[in-house]
Amino acid sequence: MQQEPLTLFSFPRAIIHVDGDAFFASCEQSRNPKFQGKPVITGKERGIAASMSYEAKAMGVKRGMRISEIKKVCPNCILLPSDYETYSLLSKRLFSIVRRFTPEVEEYGIDECFADLTGLRRPLNMSYEKIAETIKKTLDSELGFTFSVGLAPNKVIAKIASKWKKPSGLTVIPGRNIHLFLENLPVNKVWGIGPQTTAYLNKLGIKTALEFARKTEEWVKKHLTKPFYEIWQELNGNPVYKIQTQEKNNYQTIQKVKTFTPPSNNRNFVFAQLSKNIENACIKARRYKLAAKSIIIFLRTHNFLDYGIEVRFSDLTHFPNEIVKTIEPAFDQIFNNKLRYRSTGVVLLKLEEFKIEQPDLFRNTLRIEKMEELFKAVDSVNKKYGKHAIFLGSSFWAHKFSQHLGERGDIPQRKIELLKGETARKRLGIPRFMGSVT
Amino acid sequence: MLKVSGDSMIDAGIMPGDIALVERGTNARNGDIVIAKVDEEWTIKYFRKKGSKVFLEPANKKYKPIFPEQDLEIAAIVKAIIRKY
Numbered sequence: 343m344q345q346e347p348l349t350l351f352s353f354p355r356a357i358i359h360v361d362g363d364a365f366f367a368s369c370e371q372s373r374n375p376k377f378q379g380k381p382v383i384t385g386k387e388r389g390i391a392a393s394m395s396y397e398a399k400a401m402g403v404k405r406g407m408r409i410s411e412i413k414k415v416c417p418n419c420i421l422l423p424s425d426y427e428t429y430s431l432l433s434k435r436l437f438s439i440v441r442r443f444t445p446e447v448e449e450y451g452i453d454e455c456f457a458d459l460t461g462l463r464r465p466l467n468m469s470y471e472k473i474a475e476t477i478k479k480t481l482d483s484e485l486g487f488t489f490s491v492g493l494a495p496n497k498v499i500a501k502i503a504s505k506w507k508k509p510s511g512l513t514v515i516p517g518r519n520i521h522l523f524l525e526n527l528p529v530n531k532v533w534g535i536g537p538q539t540t541a542y543l544n545k546l547g548i549k550t551a552l553e554f555a556r557k558t559e560e561w562v563k564k565h566l567t568k569p570f571y572e573i574w575q576e577l578n579g580n581p582v583y584k585i586q587t588q589e590k591n592n593y594q595t596i597q598k599v600k601t602f603t604p605p606s607n608n609r610n611f612v613f614a615q616l617s618k619n620i621e622n623a624c625i626k627a628r629r630y631k632l633a634a635k636s637i638i639i640f641l642r643t644h645n646f647l648d649y650g651i652e653v654r655f656s657d658l659t660h661f662p663n664e665i666v667k668t669i670e671p672a673f674d675q676i677f678n679n680k681l682r683y684r685s686t687g688v689v690l691l692k693l694e695e696f697k698i699e700q701p702d703l704f705r706n707t708l709r710i711e712k713m714e715e716l717f718k719a720v721d722s723v724n725k726k727y728g729k730h731a732i733f734l735g736s737s738f739w740a741h742k743f744s745q746h747l748g749e750r751g752d753i754p755q756r757k758i759e760l761l762k763g764e765t766a767r768k769r770l771g772i773p774r775f776m777g778s779v780t
Numbered sequence: 781m782l783k784v785s786g787d788s789m790i791d792a793g794i795m796p797g798d799i800a801l802v803e804r805g806t807n808a809r810n811g812d813i814v815i816a817k818v819d820e821e822w823t824i825k826y827f828r829k830k831g832s833k834v835f836l837e838p839a840n841k842k843y844k845p846i847f848p849e850q851d852l853e854i855a856a857i858v859k860a861i862i863r864k865y
Contacts, residue, residue, distance in 0.1 A: 375817045375855075484805035486855065761783060761799060762864040772781040775802070775815065775855070779822045780786030 345521075348555055349579030351495070352516035356459040356470040357581070359492045359500035360440060360477065363509035365453030366393035369429050370422055372486035374755075374776040381419040383412060387746055388601060392424060396509055425754035431773045432485060439480055443473060448585045454504075456497055458585045471514050478512050497583045498576035499523075501533040502551075517579040524552035524577065534573050539566075551577060593630060598623045599687030603746040605644035607682045612641065613673055614739035616686040617666050621730070621737055623690050624662040628717060633658035635692035639669050641676060642685045649676040658694055661713050666736050728767020782815065782822065789813070789824055792839035798863050800824065802856035813858040818846060824858065 362368060366384040371377045381401055385392030391407045401416040412419060433452045440447050443466070446458035459473055466473055474493040481489045488510035492503025495517045502523060506513040515523055529551050530540035546565065548554050555577035562574045572582045598619040606612055616639060627633060635658055640650030653672045659665060698711055724731050733741060744753075755776050757766065764770065784798045792813065794800070800815070808814045810829040815822050816836055825836035825846065836846040 375822055376820045378817075378820075480805070486804055759783070762797075770781065772801075775782035775822055777822055778785040779782050779800070779815070779824055780788055 347518040348520045348524075348577070349495075349517040351579065352518055353460075353470055354495050354517065354579070355581040356462075357494055357496055357500045357585070358457050358459060358474050358477070359450075359494075359497065359504040360436070360455050360457070360481070361490045361492075361504045361508075362436065362453035363488045363490055364393055364395050364399070365433075366424060366429055367395035367398070368487035369432050369773075370425075371395060373428070373774065376777055377420055381416050382422065383416075383419050384422050384424050386421045386423040386752055388424070389603070423752045423754050425756050427769065428754070428756055428773050431771060435485060435773075436481060436489075439484060440477060442480075443477055446585050446587055448587060449589070456500065456585050459493075474514065475512055482510070494520075495579050496576045496581040497585075498533050498573055499579070502527065502531070505531075520577070520579055521552055521555070524555055525550065527551040529554050532573060532577065534569065539570065593626075593632065593693055595693065596623045596626050596632070596634075596690040597687065598626075599685060600745065601642075601685035602740075603684070605682035605684040607679050608739075609674075609677055609679060611739045612677065612683050612686060613670075614737050614741075616641075616669075616673060616688065617662070617734055617736040618730075618740040619686055619688045620665050620669075621662040621734060623688050624660050624665065625721070625724075625729070627660040627690055627693065627696075628721060631696050632690075632693040633660040633696035634690035635694065637665060637669065637691060638689040639673060639676075640687050640689075641683050642687070644682045644684045646684075649678075651676050652691070658696060660690075660696060661717060662734055664713075666734060728765065731767065784824060786824075788838040788840050788843050790840045792826070794824065794839070794861055795863065798861050800858050801860040801862065803859050804856045806857055808854045808857055814854050815856045815858065817853040817855060818848075822855065827854065 367382045370382050370384060379397065380395070381398035381403070382395040383391045383393070383398050383403060386409070389409050391403055391405055391412055394403045394405065398416060398419055401419070403412055403416050403419065409421065412421070429452060436453070437447055437449050437455055440455055440457050444457050444459055444462060448456040450456055459470055462473060463469060468476065470493055474491050478489055478491045490504045490508045490511040492500045492506065492513050492515070494500040494503045494515040499515050499520060503513040503515045504511070506523065527550055529535055529543050529548055530537065532551050543554060554574065557574070562571050575582045600615060600619055602615060634655065636652060636654045638650055638652045640648050642648050651672045653669050655665070655668060698707060698714065720732050730741065756769070756774055759776070761770065782800050782802065784794055784800055785796055787796055802815055808827040810827065812827045813824065814827040815824055823836065825838055828835050828837050828845070834852055835848065836852070838845065
């Protein structure tokens, strides 16, 4: 029974999952020869490790580790502030390289994607294995660091495949070999099975992914909900999940959180931080033509206690000036000048499509139209001169100082070494090699 | 893209302060201007191939060609030079 394949079809569909190896740290290593072969960690501005190179992982640095701890386990590591501008440029290149092979690409994260290769064997004159290998080789050489690729009949198995061998792995799991890979895989390693479900499955006597896959359809339907039935289907080699090629243009909520150092008990400064987050959230909401019915604001103290409150609006809005005015009393309710705060955050809730409606008795349509015009102008100025070229007076104190004073205030190298014609807010959208070039 | 800081390619018309547009992931051919990794620094030089030997040649009489001891790592090939005034 253990030896029996779960399915006899090798590739009813051919799905690959591409995953960057230590993506942020690798981006840094690939553009600066001084960092190659050394433990590199990004996330300095957040005070924690966001991404670690394999050299740093080998020293025992884990994601989320605090700077003080990192320095203990890995005193010679190179700590860098995140340069999201460069990471997203390289991320775009990753997707466009995969799109050279197939139009069906799902951008699943900044450093990973799924792609459907079904039916490409003849036009590309290569086997699926060969296509996956070629994609990997192209990525490795054009981006200057390595990727792990998994090829399988569906997304769940492809994800297992890309994780199988890291870094720089290429793992192929045809349908008839799935059972060999699931045999010793703990069930919580399967994409979509979280700690709750794992605990539940363990109670039912299921420890490995194979034990789960071997259960009968009736059993799964009886004990679990639909999403897990779908995962069960995929583990058995049936493609259920489609590749989502559309860009995400719909959000349930929009969240903006920002930490600052040193922690502060200055009411105006903390309020300005919150105000800036509101502006950022509104920029995103306007970009997707969404407006919120309600908002959660929260403050986090230096010892990680959260204070939050929800505020409802009388009308849908995505104008920061309105929101800031509305939440100010609520802010004063939760703000305590005896505490020191390290971050503020906002979550826009109950998002709906924003449209200017027919005039009625209560809605001041004319005013809303004027505001819409105003913020269109603000957005276009900011597009030309950089984000926050125009900002609200209430955010002033957050712009007056850099977000982090002291060591954590380091700015990415790319933002310091400007080319002629570049400004602090506008730079060429091309990844740059760093260090001196003689 | 990178910014040139040295004068080793001055006779090829590449001045300090110039911006080089480079392409990663293509094989260098004899005579290409390349970006290579030497002693933990990027360097911009002519890529030369004589028989089975490869070396990096500067375009400035002040400097000598570099003969790599181990593997030579070519990071990219220079496609264009931009100079802003």
